[in-house]
Amino acid sequence: MQHKTNVNELINLISLETVVKAFEEAFAVHFAQKYDYSKLDFSASTTLFKPSSDEFVDELSQGLLGDRTADDISIDARHLYDKAVYDSDIERDVLKAARPVEVVVYGKLPKRSIKAPTYTGGTTSPDFVYALSTNSGASVNLHLIVETKSENLRMSDQIALKAQEKLFKQIPGIEIVWRKETTVADFEWHLKELSRE
Secondary structure (H helix, E strand, C coil), X not given: CCCCCCHHHHCCHHHHHHHHHHHHHHHHHHHCCCCCCCCCCCCCCCCCECCXXXXXXXXXXXXXXXXXXXXXXXXXCXXXXXXXXXXXXXXXXXXXXXXXXXXXXXXXXXXXCCCEECCCCCEECCCEEEXXXXXXXXXXXXXXXXXXXXXCCCHHHHHHHHHHHHHHHCCCCCCEEEEEECCHHHHHHHHHHHHHC
């Protein structure tokens, strides 16, 4: 007697999700370093400019910066905004971190303000920007771009981090340092080291 297998027992939502996940992981491992960024000859608009002009907007909605407000964090004149706004605990810790005098201006980057494309589709944006003057002058000569992540990274987080790191290494003309930070202690140490350069 021959046993008949019900196809619905083998091919279902769970088995399909398992196959898709395995394919995505294998795809990411194989293609993770096989792409580059190149400059395109076109201009793009961003939500940070007023419609039909080249002027920055005067105000941003809080949702573009973060879902939560930290009322206990003091804001100094170098901060881009009048509130300390964040999405995650690590972002809050970075906002509280000590900033050396070399930091000219700093702040959280609005969501989707920098859209670094990922090779799997979609985009990724870093969390913070710090402009530093490390040459004892008034002009900014170094830009620190910070992406904050927890220690336990999902596959999508790893893809986003690699895309950001690769993109910011290829921008010509200005000194950009990109960092992934998982603890505020590491962030403060890196910021102090950059300030000494």
